[in-house]
Amino acid sequence: MSVVIEARDVEFSFGQTPALRGASLAVDAGEIVAVMGPSGSGKSTLLHCLAGILVPDSGEILFDGAKVHAMAETERSSLRRDRFGFVFQFGQLVPELTAAENVALPMLLSGVRRTEALRRAYTWFERLGLDGMQQRRSGELSGGQAQRVALARGLVAEPQVLFADEPTGALDSLTGEQVMDLLVGAAREQGTTVILVTHEARIAAYADREVMVRDGRVNAPDRIAS
Amino acid sequence: MSVPLTLLGLLEREPSHGYDLKRDYDAFFGRGKPLPFGQVYSTLSRLARDGKVVISDVAPGSGPDRKRYIITDVGATEVEQWLTQPVDPEPHLQTVLFAKVVLALMLDRPAAEYLDTQRSAHLHRMRELTEIKRAGSLVDALLADHGLYHLEADLRWIEMTGARLDALRKEVRR
Numbered sequence: 001m002s003v004v005i006e007a008r009d010v011e012f013s014f015g016q017t018p019a020l021r022g023a024s025l026a027v028d029a030g031e032i033v034a035v036m037g038p039s040g041s042g043k044s045t046l047l048h049c050l051a052g053i054l055v056p057d058s059g060e061i062l063f064d065g066a067k068v069h070a071m072a073e074t075e076r077s078s079l080r081r082d083r084f085g086f087v088f089q090f091g092q093l094v095p096e097l098t099a100a101e102n103v104a105l106p107m108l109l110s111g112v113r114r115t116e117a118l119r120r121a122y123t124w125f126e127r128l129g130l131d132g133m134q135q136r137r138s139g140e141l142s143g144g145q146a147q148r149v150a151l152a153r154g155l156v157a158e159p160q161v162l163f164a165d166e167p168t169g170a171l172d173s174l175t176g177e178q179v180m181d182l183l184v185g186a187a188r189e190q191g192t193t194v195i196l197v198t199h200e201a202r203i204a205a206y207a208d209r210e211v212m213v214r215d216g217r218v219n220a221p222d223r224i225a226s
Numbered sequence: 227m228s229v230p231l232t233l234l235g236l237l238e239r240e241p242s243h244g245y246d247l248k249r250d251y252d253a254f255f256g257r258g259k260p261l262p263f264g265q266v267y268s269t270l271s272r273l274a275r276d277g278k279v280v281i282s283d284v285a286p287g288s289g290p291d292r293k294r295y296i297i298t299d300v301g302a303t304e305v306e307q308w309l310t311q312p313v314d315p316e317p318h319l320q321t322v323l324f325a326k327v328v329l330a331l332m333l334d335r336p337a338a339e340y341l342d343t344q345r346s347a348h349l350h351r352m353r354e355l356t357e358i359k360r361a362g363s364l365v366d367a368l369l370a371d372h373g374l375y376h377l378e379a380d381l382r383w384i385e386m387t388g389a390r391l392d393a394l395r396k397e398v399r400r
Contacts, residue, residue: 201381205352
């Protein structure tokens, strides 16, 4: 396995408040890593730095060998659109679009033709147990259904890395675990690396390993042999 | 797991031979730890002695498996009582982990590191159980969930304890 994405000694402050104080993390291609830690520990900030949403004050972010921290915003934006996928706590679907259009959105933004984008989007509905929901808008979906649509949107363009920030945080236990089961199954099938931020141990247990973020630093325990 | 009560429960479903009881016990409750035949028959003998089961239609031939066991009213009442009574909610106040943390603080050892190691071990086991849940049947998933929720409770305790180590150190080193 080779490292696909890495944070090296990253520091980041919100104004005068430090959020990351020398955080380092290397993730292999195809690996599913849970980033855990108490509220305010810096785990979401680390995810945002890795994803090129935030630029570190110092330190490096490397993706496939490229220096993300040194890229211009337009370049980082292309990276996020074409190589990364995202799932957030609240699906954040576009309410004016149908579920199918929401799933197709990353491809439409990347210039894929509408008919092709929708065709590929439709294939995800059966896969995620959402058949018949294609024309519904987000207001007509349950929380679990909306999150599965968000998951399809995050994975449809076959990103190299999926960033999932508390993807089950707004769901009940059973629905949350169903979403995780689908997320892990789909990611493994297409070899997508997943960086999963969660404070729930049962959700982190779906990952290959966990790292703890505390006071802006990453504590990656030695891997326990299986 | 109470073997006598579980066997009685299986017998309430339908009269069975010892072999069938063992097979069902192993399938639903054994989980990699099959019940020895000897224990099945010794348990059934005790249940018969205590009037909780009776033996019917012993088939011709030799061997204990020829006996068919039927639950009695006494046995059925015991199963009913067992099922309706809650399991003791044990507070586990004197767990090994608790003792280790307090001793580590008393001895000025790195309690936080011990908790981190324990967290990793817990999460490792939780990953194994999650894999069993994902790959197995609904019965497997239910059992794995039971383990997962207990481990999760331990982890919450580990987090809370980790956050209070400084205060705890002062208290135990007075």
